[in-house]
Amino acid sequence: MSVLGVDRLLELVRTQKLVENLSERELANPEGAGFDIRAGEFFTVEGDSFLGVTERRTPEAKSVAKHGTHASFTVSPGDFVLVKTMESFNVPDDLTMHTFPRSTLHRAGLALIATQTAPGYSGPLVFGLKNLGNCNYAIELGARIAHVQFATIEGEGSAYRGQWQGGRVSTQETTTGMEKQV
Template identity: 55%
Template sequence: MIGTKELLRLVKENNLVENLSERELTNPEGAGFDLRVGEVFRIKEGESFLGITERFTQDVESVAVYGKDKEFTLKPGEFVLVKTMEKVNLPSNVAAIFRPRSTLQRSGVAMFTATASPGYKGELTFGMCNLGKSNFRFELGARVVHIIFFDTSENFSDYRGQWQGGRVSTQGKETQV
């Protein structure tokens, strides 16, 4: 795991994470950085598919954007995708995992995360679902997920998938890389 002192150096010298909040640049907490909600998407009606060589996801609709909208209300049972304000630029020797902030689970909200492979560059998209019985309101720009970085130190392959650059949906059928 890479410590915050080294992470801040990588941010400054290698642009590891773009658009970090002032709080993260001056006083990061824990073993990485907190990332903020920049945009919220609803998944449109329709079908998705994940095959052996092909896939497609449902279309999405942007419903809230930082700078334009103040907050978003996630209703009980509602699922949305959230895109970060920050953009990562992972070098070939760094991977990252994500953990939800504990305030979310204390509010009945689950975050669905993945990993970021070495070489990935772009914003990050996560699923968010209100499993509770009450509305959950959050401000655009709120910190929702903690990113933790690891030095891979071995010969790993760089990410070359179609989600490179921070896409949110496939926009139709595509062949997987």
């Protein structure tokens, strides 16, 4: 597995729309071996969850701040929220993507909870964000919160076929709130 450099990533942005709505900063002068991505919408979550062998239910998610409508959102000590990216991704079948928090977050006690993104995924990303610190943390909508890197898959991969395709935030977006896992 090798990580793609920014020259190759920018080519994929232009030719395959690898990342849509990428900031001008990232298009002109990305750092490292990937792209910084931005906070686009915050959600609070409440209610019970269930993870079974074949079914699952996540808490209800309520949008509380959105880019273009709100200037910032404050995460208070102990709070857990979900954050959706401004960027949308189109991960080809021969790549996988990994997300890392920007160090500015953990310097004040915020933990970004992210996962790998499978080949074939299309849509914005949704992360967990927990304030483990003892101070309020205001985040401007549009601020860079994470860094994504893309890696090649050696051998045969399998395209994502899960229900989170398209950046869905909660199972509550279904008619029953409970869904079969695929």
